[in-house]
Amino acid sequence: MSKHxxxxxxxxxxxxxxxxxxxxxxxxxxxxxxxxEEASGGLERARRxxxxxxxxxxxxxxxxxxxxxxxxxxxxxxxxxxxxxALAAGIAVVVLLPGTxxxxxxxGQRLPAWSALPASEGDAGLLVxxxxxxxxxxxxxxxxxxxxxxxxxxxxxxxxxxxxxxLRGEIGGRSL
Amino acid sequence: MTAAGPASPFLLASAxxxxxxSPGGEDERETVLxxxxxxxxxxxxxxxxxxxxxxxxCYRYVNNHHDANDLAQDAFLRAYRAxxxxxxxxxxxxxxxxxxxxxxxNFRAARKPAAEELPESLPDGVAPVAERxxxxxxxxxVREAVTRLPEKQRAALILKVYHDLTHxxxxxxxxxxxxxxxxxVFHALANLRRLxxxxxxx
Ligand SMILES: [Zn+2]
Numbered sequence: 098m099s100k101h102x103x104x105x106x107x108x109x110x111x112x113x114x115x116x117x118x119x120x121x122x123x124x125x126x127x128x129x130x131x132x133x134e135e136a137s138g139g140l141e142r143a144r145r146x147x148x149x150x151x152x153x154x155x156x157x158x159x160x161x162x163x164x165x166x167x168x169x170x171x172x173x174x175x176x177x178x179x180x181x182x183a184l185a186a187g188i189a190v191v192v193l194l195p196g197t198x199x200x201x202x203x204x205g206q207r208l209p210a211w212s213a214l215p216a217s218e219g220d221a222g223l224l225v226x227x228x229x230x231x232x233x234x235x236x237x238x239x240x241x242x243x244x245x246x247x248x249x250x251x252x253x254x255x256x257x258x259x260x261x262x263x264l265r266g267e268i269g270g271r272s273l
Numbered sequence: 274m275t276a277a278g279p280a281s282p283f284l285l286a287s288a289x290x291x292x293x294x295s296p297g298g299e300d301e302r303e304t305v306l307x308x309x310x311x312x313x314x315x316x317x318x319x320x321x322x323x324x325x326x327x328x329x330x331c332y333r334y335v336n337n338h339h340d341a342n343d344l345a346q347d348a349f350l351r352a353y354r355a356x357x358x359x360x361x362x363x364x365x366x367x368x369x370x371x372x373x374x375x376x377x378x379n380f381r382a383a384r385k386p387a388a389e390e391l392p393e394s395l396p397d398g399v400a401p402v403a404e405r406x407x408x409x410x411x412x413x414x415v416r417e418a419v420t421r422l423p424e425k426q427r428a429a430l431i432l433k434v435y436h437d438l439t440h441x442x443x444x445x446x447x448x449x450x451x452x453x454x455x456x457x458v459f460h461a462l463a464n465l466r467r468l469x470x471x472x473x474x475x
Contacts, residue, residue: 104459107459108456111459136459136463136466138466139465139467142465143415143435159324160324167350170354
């Protein structure tokens with residue numbers, strides 16, 4: 098008796114698409130035959146089982162609910178976008194100002210990559226960001242979120258990409 | 274998306290889903306393109322076409338209407354958000370099923386399953402249910418048994434047996450090899466047989 102068949106081969110036998118060799122093996126081997134019969138019994142049972150069918154009315158309601166959720170999401174995006182645009186503008190200005198992202202420098206020296214950032218009081222970049230970024234009140238009013246982090250956390254993939262695109266546009270190809 | 278080769282022994286008369294099983298034709302490609310251009314009505318058409326299939330797929334995972342309804346809606350919402358990224362490398366239905374399966378897997382991962390999940394393989398001696406059951410009772414038991422199958426076996430079984438996808442399609446949806454899909458389907462069927470018992474199918 099040759100080696101027993103693998104599960105994929107046994108399934109091929111069950112599906113009627115096995116090679117002659119595999120079929121012959123199952124014909125001769127009681128163990129493999131029993132496994133195919135067992136799986137066949139499982140298939141028999143599986144085929145007798147169905148999902149309760151909702152009414153026609155349900156499908157109409159389902160479609161309507163999906164549509165409503167899409168509209169709600171679109172409305173939420175309209176609320177969040179002004180804040181996204183404000184953030185983009187703020188970040189772009191910060192990036193474009195020399196000596197901020199491109200140059201937290203101390204005594205004219207560029208910081209090594211491993212260095213801690215300067216203390217926040219001494220970081221000109223933060224001052225600019227504070228001036229340009231929307232305040233919590235702005236964000237609450239236009240976007241219904243409590244802070245920059247909340248606004249960013251609310252963005253889905255598409256919005257995050259859009260924000261990145263806006264930033265690329267604002268920065269005009271300057272590398273971050 | 275019909276099975277290649279010999280007629281599939283898996284096809285269920287009651288679960289034949291021509292909407293998902295036919296290839297995405299020219300009409301469907303046009304509809305998807307219209308969605309990508311932002312036409313909301315085009316997405317409605319896709320919902321109409323696939324809502325039943327997606328709902329049934331979710332139902333098989335969770336075995337109740339309430340959660341299946343929520344999950345199916347979530348799947349469509351995610352599809353709507355991501356449709357701009359659908360490039361047509363696979364059939365739209367394959368892409369949509371993949372989203373639905375992920376939604377179901379995340380749902381199950383986030384909540385403790387009602388019934389304890391089985392280990393990957395069951396011993397042969399699991400006691401069969403001795404009594405013959407009414408069709409609905411049997412159906413219920415099978416659905417319940419399906420929800421107790423290990424994750425990969427359940428996904429492969431649902432897509433293969435109840436949605437009549439090819440092994441290739443199931444492999445693309447689940448992100449695994451065809452051999453793995455076949456092994457999982459085979460184990461799932463054997464486990465189902467042991468779980469539901471000898472008499473139920475006699
Ligand atoms: Zn053998």
